[in-house]
Amino acid sequence: MMKEGEGTKPLLFFKKGVLTLNNIILEMKSITKEFPGVKALDNVNFKVEKGEIHSLVGENGAGKSTLMKILSGVHPYGTYRGDILFEGENCMFQEINQSEAKGIVIIHQELALIPELSVAENVFLGNERAKKGIINWEETTIETDKLINKVGMRVNSSELVQHIGVGQQQLVEIAKALSKQVKLLILDEPTAALNEAESENLLQLLQEFKKNGLTSILISHKLKEVIKVSDHVTVLRDGQTIETLTKGEDLEEDRIIRSMVGRSLSNLYPSRQPKIGDVLLEVKDWTVDHPQIPGKKIANKINFYVKKGEVLGLAGLMGAGRTELMMSIFGQSYGKFQSGKVMKDGKEINVSTVDKAIENGLAYVSENRKEYGLVLDDTIRENVTLANLKEVADGLTINQRKEVSVVEDYREKLRIKAPSIEQKVINLSGGNQQKVVLGKWMFTDPDVLILDEPTRGIDVGAKNEIYKIINRLAESGKSIIVISSELPELLGTCDRIYTLNNGKITADFAVDDANQEKLMTYMTDDRSEAK
Amino acid sequence: MKEFKELISQNIRKFGMIIALVGIVLIFQILTSGILLTPLNITNIIMQNSYIIILAIGMVLVIITGEIDLSVGSVAAFIGAIAGTLMIRWNMPVIPSIIISLLVGALIGAWQGYWVAYVRVPAFIVTLAGMLLFRGLTMVVLSGRTLAPFPREFRFMSSSYMPDFFNGETYNITAIIIGILAIVLFVFNEFRLRKARKKFHQKGLSGPLFLTKVIVISVIIALFTERLAVYAGIPYILLILIALIAGYTFFMQKTIPGRHVYAVGGNEKAAQLSGVKSRKIKFWVYVNMGVLAALAGLIFAGRLNAATPQAGNLFELDAIAAAVIGGASLTGGIGTAIGAVIGALIMGVLNNGMSLLGVGIDWQQAIKGLVLLGAVTFDIINKKRNA
Structure with missing residues (x-):
């Protein structure tokens, strides 16, 4: 078993004699990867120099994570086309172990730590310090302490991972990577869940590693930090490499954004003539506690309204409480209800359970369609009618004729691409799955349709179709509430946008007064007394 | 021909078990030189497996919701003991005794359903406890002895012919x-x-x-x-079975609660967010299982013409095996009543055929174990290939 160096040597990560010509450590050539119904990557080329920090940016669904999954062997050789050259060697990884053996380590957005195990156990999980199968705990502890120091952690190696914060957990992942003789470290959205100080700390760490010769690939949505630390930035869009920018030459935020978006917004977002009526739904003094942490409020005296025919946007960073707020209104599906009321047409309505909320004309399309939206093993037909079976039944007996004609109707209207409505939804592409969920909720004939990240993980064409459906619904007089992390999406589809931070509404913009900067300012507004 | 091939590959799950059943029947028909399909033996297979078929129908519903019930054998025994006490010790008339027995089954189901659905104790634990609890209570009710014989009218249901x-x-x-x-x-x-x-x-x-x-x-x-x-x-029992199969197939395919059972098992969170009351569904599925376990217990006691402390031993495993061989998925959301019945018949014909061949109970058990493993492995490989 290889041992980590003595810990005092400066060039810890630098292995002699592996310098390749023109200093390229990684080259991915003409990578193409298809999923059923979607071309995720189309002839992508990607080059990384040794010892640099190379960022990979692009919108959701641009193919960043897919590219990194191919590099690390999550998508094995043979499921994609193209070549991977690492340190000049052609690599055909079948599984993660093989890429890790070469020194390529990926840290996923969702951390892969075992909460019930200690820091030390996690760091050496799958790579245990052992002789003849018996773990040497002394060595494990000593090595872990060294790594902990190296990444600047302030916890004991025997602490359980579930007891330390997200920022520290991220560092545990990095320590784990370092224990594996890492040469190329890939971080997928490492700062998404971190606060500013923690993010700063992490980025500094990356720069320190760089001085020691470690190469990093950083995937991030936060362009400011990308520009700050990167030597090169490669932009992906719709599964294609657009360009690679170089620090000191052409690396600027505007340029990145232009490459990322790369199309005029008016094309993507279909236009609509707003016909806005009276206030339909009004939420008053809505207060909900966190389900586990007593006293922590996920919604704190929230007041908002939406009018008939209006598309309302809800902007906020991860953890601001957008999803939680909407789920708590939709049948108290999240958190512990404290106080507040929901009025529709000026009358208070009962939303204490999901079926009452549905009965009162609410519908909620979850951000996580696979977990909360669809029964994957069931057919399109069964999924579309699930929330409103009464409508296609005579008493308790389902009327197959009615059901089939209803679902066929939605398949046509929403242009769900499938050979038949008897197709299992697990076999559909993301965009078509999203249309099935939309169909399910449209069939409940709601007055207020809440869409949580309606275009997450679906390709551009399908996005455009979803926007058209939103417009049609609004034009027919329904109220639509859109939650989205993509500000251009909110600006392109909504009439009015609320910003949310820390369980409070911080601002209310008419869309003509809003732009990304303004929204961002209020999304990060931490004033305790907001308007 | 092309259509035929496509049909097979798309429905291999459904056809697989029918082909397996036909194959097993043919093999034993040849090995036993034609004894398997004699009129007497066919009738025997149905009568001997009737209670497993009834349990399998209830079990497939439990499994579709993503849960399990390990207690059905003990519950069947306990109901047998209750029926014996009512009819043999207390001389109660047959029909009221049967009704009381089925109600006790429903109560037992409600008891287990309460813990599983509302308190969220894992079903494995609740029904493991139930398995011990009701086996123990059976012995308490019978004081460890066998009660016999039952009145003639009671045995009618389980062992007479039209x-x-x-x-x-x-x-x-x-x-x-x-x-x-x-x-x-x-x-x-x-x-x-x-x-x-x-x-x-x-x-x-x-x-x-x-x-x-x-x-x-x-x-x-x-x-x-x-x-x-x-x-x-x-046999009257065949009429009961056909009525159960038809009734449950209709319930599961054509009614709103039936559809909800599949949705809860397929994705409980999504079902809840669609307004399905998942706890209520799970509760009633256990009540249903309790009633069917009671019915199986009554039929078994009638066939044996006795209430014994050891009745229904390992029935739960036969019922689970039948449902799973019949295509039900232990992760929930998938399964059919008719599949469970075919699964029970596969196990039944295996038992019967091996007995006819003089294979000892020891080897029968071992072979049944391998068949169960093989059936599930086949299913998983098939699923992976389709994915």
């Missing part, structure tokens, strides 16, 4: 008439469904394949009826 109203000589004419009626109903229903499908432009079988299917199944029903008619006619 009388022949026409006094046929070699054949039981009532059985033949019922068989013919069944075929007519089946053919009529198939054509009605086909017409409905056409009307809504849904894809169905092509003409020749459709006719083949109708003819093959009609012939099977005819042959089966002939066998029964040569022996003693149609």
Whole structure:
């Protein structure tokens, strides 16, 4: 078993004699990867120099994570086309172990730590310090302490991972990577869940590693930090490499954004003539506690309204409480209800359970369609009618004729691409799955349709179709509430946008007064007394 | 031919178990030199497996919701003991005794359903506790002894045959008439469904394949009826089974609660967010299982003509195996009543065939274990290939 160096040597990560010509450590050539119904990557080329920090940016669904999954062997050789050259060697990884053996380590957005195990156990999980199968705990502890120091952690190696914060957990992942003789470290959205100080700390760490010769690939949505630390930035869009920018030459935020978006917004977002009526739904003094942490409020005296025919946007960073707020209104599906009321047409309505909320004309399309939206093993037909079976039944007996004609109707209207409505939804592409969920909720004939990240993980064409459906619904007089992390999406589809931070509404913009900067300012507004 | 191949590959799950059943029947028919399909033996297979079939129907519902029930064997024994106490010790009339027994089954189901659905104790633990609890209570009720015999009318349900109203000589004419009626109903229903499908432009079988299917199944029903008619006619228990299969198939395919059962098992969170009351569904599925376990217990006690402390031993495993061999997925959301019945028949024919061949109970157990493992492995490999 290889041992980590003595810990005092400066060039810890630098292995002699592996310098390749023109200093390229990684080259991915003409990578193409298809999923059923979607071309995720189309002839992508990607080059990384040794010892640099190379960022990979692009919108959701641009193919960043897919590219990194191919590099690390999550998508094995043979499921994609193209070549991977690492340190000049052609690599055909079948599984993660093989890429890790070469020194390529990926840290996923969702951390892969075992909460019930200690820091030390996690760091050496799958790579245990052992002789003849018996773990040497002394060595494990000593090595872990060294790594902990190296990444600047302030916890004991025997602490359980579930007891330390997200920022520290991220560092545990990095320590784990370092224990594996890492040469190329890939971080997928490492700062998404971190606060500013923690993010700063992490980025500094990356720069320190760089001085020691470690190469990093950083995937991030936060362009400011990308520009700050990167030597090169490669932009992906719709599964294609657009360009690679170089620090000191052409690396600027505007340029990145232009490459990322790369199309005029008016094309993507279909236009609509707003016909806005009276206030339909009004939420008053809505207060909900966190389900586990007593006293922590996920919604704190929230007041908002939406009018008939209006598309309302809800902007906020991860953890601001957008999803939680909407789920708590939709049948108290999240958190512990404290106080507040929901009025529709000026009358208070009962939303204490999901079926009452549905009965009162609410519908909620979850951000996580696979977990909360669809029964994957069931057919399109069964999924579309699930929330409103009464409508296609005579008493308790389902009327197959009615059901089939209803679902066929939605398949046509929403242009769900499938050979038949008897197709299992697990076999559909993301965009078509999203249309099935939309169909399910449209069939409940709601007055207020809440869409949580309606275009997450679906390709551009399908996005455009979803926007058209939103417009049609609004034009027919329904109220639509859109939650989205993509500000251009909110600006392109909504009439009015609320910003949310820390369980409070911080601002209310008419869309003509809003732009990304303004929204961002209020999304990060931490004033305790907001308007 | 191409359509036929496609049909097989798309429905391998459904066809797989039917092919397995037919294959096993043929193998044992040859190995036993024709004893397996004698009229007497066919009747025996049905009677001997009736209680497992009933348990399997209840179990498939439990498994579809993503749960499990390990207690059904003990519950069946406990109900047998209750029925014995009511009828043999206290001389209560048969019909009220049966009703009370079924109600006790429902209560037991409600007890387990409460812990599983509302307190969210894992079903494995709740029903493992139930398995011990009701086995223990059975012994308490029976004081460790066997109660026998039951009144004649009670045994009627589990071991009598429909009388022949026409006094046929070699054949039981009532059985033949019922068989013919069944075929007519089946053919009529198939054509009605086909017409409905056409009307809504849904894809169905092509003409020749459709006719083949109708003819093959009609012939099977005819042959089966002939066998029964040569022996003693149609056992009452077969009527109960057919009613249960038809009723549960209708419930699971055509009703709102049936659809909700699948949705809860397929994705409980999504079902809840669609307004399905998942706890209520799970609770009632356990109540249903309790009633069916009680019915199985009554039939078993009737066949044995005794209430014994060891009744129903390992029934739960046979029922689970039947449901799983019949295509139910232990992760929930997938399974059918008819599949569970075919699964139970596969196990039943294996038992019966091996017994006829003189294979000892020791080897029977071992072989059944391997069949279960093989069936599930086949299913998983098939699923992966389709993914």
